[in-house]
Amino acid sequence: MVPWKYCQKHVGRTSFLGARYRVPHGARRHWGWQDRMGRTGRIILVLGAGVGGLVAANELRKRLPRMHRILLVEREADFVFAPSLLWVMTGDRTIRTVSRPIARLERKGIEVIRGQVESIDSERRAVVAAGRRLTPDYLIIALGADLAPEGVPGLKEAGHDFYAPAGADSFREAFASFAGGKLVLLTASPAYKCPGAPYEAAMLLEAACRKRGIRAQAEISLYAAEAGPMGVAGPDVSRRVRQMVESKGVRYYPEHQVTEVLKDPRRIRFASGGDASYDLLAYVPPLAAPRVVRDAGLLGESGWVPVDRNTLQTKYPGVFALGDVTGIPLAMGKPLPKAGVFAHKEAEVVARNVAREITGRGARASYDGWGECFIETGDGRGGFGRGDFYAEPTPRVSIERPSWRWHAAKVLFEKYWLRRWF
Ligand SMILES: Cc1cc2nc3c(=O)[nH]c(=O)nc-3n(C[C@H](O)[C@H](O)[C@H](O)COP(=O)(O)OP(=O)(O)OC[C@H]3O[C@@H](n4cnc5c(N)ncnc54)[C@H](O)[C@@H]3O)c2cc1C
Incomplete structure (x- = not known):
């Protein structure tokens, strides 16, 4: 449950909700927003504004009417595009040029809560973050891996x-x-x-x-x-x-x-x-799973959160986990690697399915294990690997020879990423 006080605070503050929606009403199961037709909005809480969290929050916002609230919790003020850290090392980029303020998402109608996720109760779908207790209808855990x-x-x-x-x-x-x-x-x-x-x-x-x-x-x-x-x-x-x-x-x-x-x-x-x-x-x-996820008892034998590999649903209804925080075993005996490309695609699947469940519109999505990545080789050249990581008995992955084209594609991808999601 989102406390009354919390909702009241946002009535005055979040202009995107405007006067079109009335304040939440406690008699209903969901403390969401209600529109003029009396329909109640849902609350989707995304933990972590890294690759997976940003994609999930953006995709949900795109697919859901504004009566449904999307809350995004993140401890950092800025998102840093990790693939570009390699160019920071060589002096070709600065941290500033590859970062974006996460608060910008507020402009799109995503409510950003800056602070630590302090505890997660998956059974009750309750989270304490930045000193507030939040009880969303859907919880998406995208807290990555701690260094x-x-x-x-x-x-x-x-x-x-x-x-x-x-x-x-x-x-x-x-x-x-x-x-x-x-x-x-x-x-x-x-x-x-x-x-x-x-x-x-x-x-x-x-x-x-x-x-x-x-x-x-x-x-x-x-x-x-x-x-x-x-x-x-x-x-x-x-x-x-x-x-x-x-x-x-x-x-x-x-x-x-x-x-x-x-x-x-x-x-x-x-x-x-x-x-x-x-x-x-x-x-x-x-790497280690974030302490808050460990303390929540969400980890499986692998030391990461077990999920359905196609839907990213945990064993708790309405609770999803995606990206680096998950452990997805492959038929070959090793886990799906941790990479932004997987977090990104998994987030799209979760957002689509949550939006579909709420609105009843759209087709059901399933993550198929496809992944791809650039491999910078220096001198303005790069290679490109791609393939089906869910293929059995082993992933089917191929790699393109290094050329200036793949390097140029990575530069464009960086620009796309820092523009598209903010
Ligand atoms: C140098 C480098 C190069 C890379 N290059 C590539 C590449 O070319 N291609 C590729 O696919 N992947 C690449 N990756 C990997 C990629 O960045 C990660 O796999 C991806 O970011 C995982 O996404 P995620 O959403 O699961 O986690 P993250 O992006 O790590 O996001 C997790 C977020 O949760 C926040 N968080 C964690 N705990 C808490 C808490 N308790 N309270 C509040 N917030 C919290 C973190 O601050 C973070 O913002 C690279 C990584 C590095 C470091």
Whole structure:
């Protein structure tokens, strides 16, 4: 239930509701809005304004009349387009140019609540966020995955977490004054979001070193916890990405699980007993499900939220989870990778089905496991992978050869994303 006080506050504040809708009436099951015809509106609460949350909120707003309220809770003021963090590292973008204020969504009629999601009660469909208790008709959990560098002793202090805006930015600064030495990229656990990103980072930094005339002085290495690049996409894609990276003179060391990083002397220790030195370190941290989701008892054996892989419905009626926070097992025994493309497509499916349930209009949607991604290779070129990740017994994924076209497509995609959803 949305408390009366909360609704009253919004009557005065949200002009998009205007005078057309009367205040909620407590006698009904839903404390929603009522129009002149006496119809009661529904409340849809979206947790997290990352890729999945933004798409879900926008698509719902597009599909639902204004009598239905869409609330979006987010702790950050700005959305940062994560694929562009790789260009921040090389100095080709700044955090400001790849960010947008989430409050802009208010203009579209999405009510943005800035603050922490503090607790989730899935059975009662009740959420405490920013100190308010909210009881929506539909709950969409899109809280992503938390970055957890503290899981590896010394990692946070020694290197730059380029999966976080602040880390990509601090790396950019350090890289600008890097004149040569050992530049090391590290994946601190075998499962992380966007499986292509560290490989793209290695190739982009190699090209940036050449551009700056310091390539001969720079030794670039990638130590990976996983057995090979983009394993879920299959052995052919994995081999080709490895070839792309190694053909640039990047030293690649798979199956190197870091256990500790020292700052002085600068050394990385591995589970195998070996170690490596570095002058400049950029890393992908381990991931963990957000604490609030863990505390809610929503996690399955995988450590992530189990959902129906086609509808993204959790075991609780009216409660959906999508994107990085979910664990979707594939027939091959590994989970669906965590990537924006999946969060985006899943969010469209959830929004369509929720809107259909409310309005009775439109066809039922089902997520089919299709995914695609750009793979930046440096020098204004990029590759493109795409395929059916739900295919059995293994995903069917193919990869296009690097060309300037795919790089241009990624630049356009960035522009589209930062414009379309704000
Ligand atoms: C460097 C990098 C490059 C990438 N490149 C690509 C790419 O090329 N292609 C691709 O498909 N994917 C890429 N990704 C992955 C992609 O960004 C994620 O998979 C995607 O953002 C997941 O979407 P999501 O909505 O599940 O989670 P997120 O986008 O992470 O959103 C979760 C949101 O929830 C908020 N939140 C979390 N907890 C709370 C709380 N308690 N209270 C309030 N708010 C909270 C967070 O602040 C965040 O805004 C990349 C990621 C990185 C880091």
